Amino acid sequence: MTPAAPPSFALLPGAGTSPVILHVPHSSREIPAEVRPGIVLDDAALERELDHITDAHTAEIAEAAAGLAGLTPWRFVNRASRLVVDPERFPDEREEMAAVGMGAVYTRTTHREVLRADGTDPEPLIERYFRPYARAMTDAVADRLAATGRAVVIDVHSYPAEPLPYELHGAGPRPPVCLGTDAFHTPPALLAAAREAFAPCGETGLDSPFSGTYVPLDFYGKRAEVAALMVEIRRDTYMTEPGGPAGPGISRLAGALAELVDAVSR
Template identity: 80%
Template sequence: MSSFELSAGAEGSSVILHVPHSARETPAEVRAGIVLDDVALERELDHIVDAHTAELAERAARLSRVVPWRFVNRLSRLVVDPERFPDGREEMLAVGMGAVYTRTTHREVLRPDDTDPGPLLTRYFHPYARAMTDAVAERLEATGRAVVIDVHSYPSAPLPYELHGEGPRPPVCLGTDPFHTPPGLLAAAREAFGEVGLNSPFSGTYVPLEFYGRDPRVSALMVEIRRDTYMTEPGGPAGPGLDRLAQALAALVDSLG
């Protein structure tokens, strides 16, 4: 099983729906390095997984007039988190959540502190990063630009790992980057989703490092959806809110065409 999947969209689409945190799959060889028992691990996955976001992106793609591309992580973020900086500049290292997590959402031990992240980075992180870089490069070659829409969700109440959990928790939080989020993209997201907030409780957005801060043809926006608006927390089934959100995400995709 590949750790990620790129689903082709229309050749003329510049949009990539990126879904990095929707999966629960954690291979046995990775579980072996995790100190939680099976019950505790499943409970942690309930809290940390952006449940149903892959389905959300799929539904939105079906509803879009020009089908976007979709890049979906098929392994849980407890394997590696493909959106973290793999070096010392990652602020989430302060709570044991760099590219390879050593702490849980409740700041309990997930892996020993002396865990060597190298093997997991080599096997999972770097191939994912290369594939996402290639996907963006292909959109640039085909259309002259690439728009990465990062599809996430977050809990209605702060979890202990959050570094900025004291701020507003709107139904939809838009994470932006001063270089890669142009005003038109932000305005389109506001129009599509309605009630939104900016960069609280989570900020920033994902751009492959080859383009990050360098290529203005790559634009990006993070869409963080508060989980109580579409599912039962934590880790429960989706509700009717998922359809409404898929329509909103499709409207955003269509506005970028």
């Protein structure tokens, strides 16, 4: 029997009494060898695309925040690039980003160039990568609910200082920290805590240029005990764009994220 392939994600345990899951879906540049033949870009073009599409250093920000927090949060980290699958997209017609070839399986790049050939069947990647990720994240949230009576999913993302061609809502404000919300799953207290925690990092904006939050579909719109917030950090505040090294801003952001974790943990 062929052994099962290892998962392309990791759940890193926190304190048993912590309700918080730091979700880091887009920090990796890793593309498994089995996936690479389906991508039409040459190696140099692929590296350039990874520079633009990867939320660089967000896993490090989450890791540092977890170390600083008074009650260690759990972390769910995608180990594969979002060019493999994007675990935060709907895998069906509900996904608006499919209009620019960036549904659960991308067929276009950030500059709307061809990434995968037209007619590519997304199902093998959905089955191998997307569904196991969704199941594991669902289980992680269910575990926090069982252990603490609630779960708080904090999505850790970043975005470029200047809009890229793929962005559907790139004409609006681009603050140092954008807070993405959901009418059902983002309670006012969570949003207020985030604004206070990130105030030392500069202006915080709301749902621009990116909006919404990630909640596993089993709980979405059904369980108010599952709270969620997306934290989108503008990349020029902590790194050299595109795809360059982190700078001193990363420590300030990690401290702010840890403060948010402590506030919602209380």
